[in-house]
Amino acid sequence: MENTSWIPTIQEQVKRISESSFYRKRFQSMGLKPGDIRSPEDFQKIPLMDTKDLQKDLEENPPHGSLFHPETVRMTLSPGPKGLMPIYHTRQDVDEVNRELAAMYRACGVGPDDIAAITFGYHLFIAGITIHGGLEALGCKTIPLGPGESQRTAEILNRFRVTVLASNPSFALKLAQEGVPNLRILFAGGEPFSSVEGYKDKLRQAFGKIGLIDSYGLGQSTPVARECKEERGLHVADNLLYLEIVEPETGRILPDGERGEVVITHLRRQGSPLFRFRTGDLSVLEHFDCSCGRKATLTRGVLGRTDEMHKVKGVKLYPSQIDHILRALPEYAPGKYRVSLSTKAGGGDRFRLIVEGKDPGPPAKEKIIQRMKETLLIRPDTLEFVEKLPEGPRVVEERY
Numbered sequence: 001m002e003n004t005s006w007i008p009t010i011q012e013q014v015k016r017i018s019e020s021s022f023y024r025k026r027f028q029s030m031g032l033k034p035g036d037i038r039s040p041e042d043f044q045k046i047p048l049m050d051t052k053d054l055q056k057d058l059e060e061n062p063p064h065g066s067l068f069h070p071e072t073v074r075m076t077l078s079p080g081p082k083g084l085m086p087i088y089h090t091r092q093d094v095d096e097v098n099r100e101l102a103a104m105y106r107a108c109g110v111g112p113d114d115i116a117a118i119t120f121g122y123h124l125f126i127a128g129i130t131i132h133g134g135l136e137a138l139g140c141k142t143i144p145l146g147p148g149e150s151q152r153t154a155e156i157l158n159r160f161r162v163t164v165l166a167s168n169p170s171f172a173l174k175l176a177q178e179g180v181p182n183l184r185i186l187f188a189g190g191e192p193f194s195s196v197e198g199y200k201d202k203l204r205q206a207f208g209k210i211g212l213i214d215s216y217g218l219g220q221s222t223p224v225a226r227e228c229k230e231e232r233g234l235h236v237a238d239n240l241l242y243l244e245i246v247e248p249e250t251g252r253i254l255p256d257g258e259r260g261e262v263v264i265t266h267l268r269r270q271g272s273p274l275f276r277f278r279t280g281d282l283s284v285l286e287h288f289d290c291s292c293g294r295k296a297t298l299t300r301g302v303l304g305r306t307d308e309m310h311k312v313k314g315v316k317l318y319p320s321q322i323d324h325i326l327r328a329l330p331e332y333a334p335g336k337y338r339v340s341l342s343t344k345a346g347g348g349d350r351f352r353l354i355v356e357g358k359d360p361g362p363p364a365k366e367k368i369i370q371r372m373k374e375t376l377l378i379r380p381d382t383l384e385f386v387e388k389l390p391e392g393p394r395v396v397e398e399r400y
């Protein structure tokens with residue numbers, strides 16, 4: 001049975017956000033009143049929105065846009081289609097996020113006795129300051145380190161016996177090489193992590209026994225999902241938002257276990273509320289009982305972007321998913337690959353994958369092809385390695 005306890009909350013939210021001209025116009029144009037949403041099916045009929053809609057609102061209502069809330073206490077910025085876009089947070093929004101993050105950190109075994117440090121940036125963007133608020137709300141002693149070079153960061157972590165670190169995983173790996181023996185939990189974010197095969201193993205080898213927690217957030221909304229200490233996937237931050245997975249081309253809701261685009265709806269947010277917002281991120285949603293009490297989980301993390309979908313051999317190919325798979329190769333530089341699509345002599349698609357870097361040899365290549373077959377449902381006809389990829393687009397279409 002699907003849980004429908006979120007429906008009254010959604011009705012209230014429709015009422016609340018209709019005060020902005022953006023949603024008032026949207027809901028009026030579809031003839032929607034709060035009481036019309038009585039079931040998940042009613043909710044699913046409401047059209048999706050995306051960043052372009054937010055951009056348009058901003059241009060029509062300069063400089064703040066109509067999603068500005070008069071009780072805003074924090075403004076962060078997020079890259080948009082035409083430059084940085086403002087995101088508003090009221091006191092209530094900040095408190096709700098702090099509570100949800102504190103609950104998530106607690107589910108990872110973090111407590112007031114921990115000393116935490118954050119190496120995400122604190123300027124402009126949402127990450128550093130938001131994570132900081134959650135850790136403080138839990139009672140952690142929290143150091144706002146910000147980004148810096150690894151030697152100095154490691155010195156500070158060691159001097160104050162920091163036990164919890166929030167950082168992107170590639171920087172954490174550098175810190176492990178410097179030696180940071182007191183660390184017991186890493187909150188990773190900002191880069192593909194648990195979705196990259198072997199990445200967690202690599203960090204565990206470098207750090208020894210340590211909790212490795214992946215997280216997913218957006219410039220418009222952080223957190224969206226986060227692992228608990230069981231590390232069985234990223235639990236949805238369901239006290240803050242309702243999350244759906246839709247087929248990117250049609251917007252149709254997909255059943256549990258199917259790969260699709262993440263769509264989020266804020267339950268109570270006052271500043272910059274999102275309502276059935278397309279994130280452009282691909283993931284898989286499943287429901288199970290975790291010992292931490294959460295159910296809705298993005299079991300495989302974020303798998304790529306929907307931006308450039310191509311149909312190859314009858315299957316939808318999202319090139320950025322290839323990047324996630326290639327990141328398992330030690331010498332791979334993120335983004336340095338090319339997909340070449342052409343027509344075979346006898347008809348049908350020919351799919352070549354070209355990667356910049358040293359050829360890792362047949363067993364490693366076979367493993368990549370196998371992984372692609374499993375996760376993308378198609379395999380390249382050839383996988384080639386070149387010393388240097390010429391400048392050009394990620395996907396080269398030569399099909400006529």
Ligand SMILES: [Zn+2]
Binds near residue numbers: 227235
């Ligand atoms: Zn859990």
